[in-house]
Amino acid sequence: MNIKMIVLDLDGTLLRDDKSVSEYTIDTLKKCREKGIKVIFATVRSTTDNVAPPEWFDGCVKKSGAVAYDGSRLVYKRVMPTDSVRALLFACSQAGIKQSLKIAMTVYITLTSMLLKHGRTLQITKKLISLK
Helix, strand or coil: CCCCCEEEECCCCCECCCCCCHHHHHHHHHHHHHHCCCCEEEEECCCCCCCCCCHHCEEEHHHCEEEECCCCCCCCCCCHHHHHHHHHHHHHHHCCCCCCEEECCEEEEEECCCCCCCCCCHEEEEEEECCC
């Protein structure tokens, strides 16, 4: 079999519970790359340098597939436009579905079903957690 690329998840796969990577895993990644196998990681995370140093990988897919890099070169970016997000959150609110929204490294939750009624999305939400 001629393997050209492997794609690894970070949390619970490449990373141990303490978010470290074993020496065995680091050595295996190096050996794969020495054999010409591209090593890519995929994650829901938006920032990863503290757990997945770029020099270990040939590229990555971040934000649940919303962005992809070939090395450090951005090759794909597809994020939802603000108006689409507003419409989606409003529809969820109208249906009684609670929402959370992550912007950069901050998560917001809704406090009221009045979300987006006057286009003031974040003024009627509560900061739940800052991941910075």
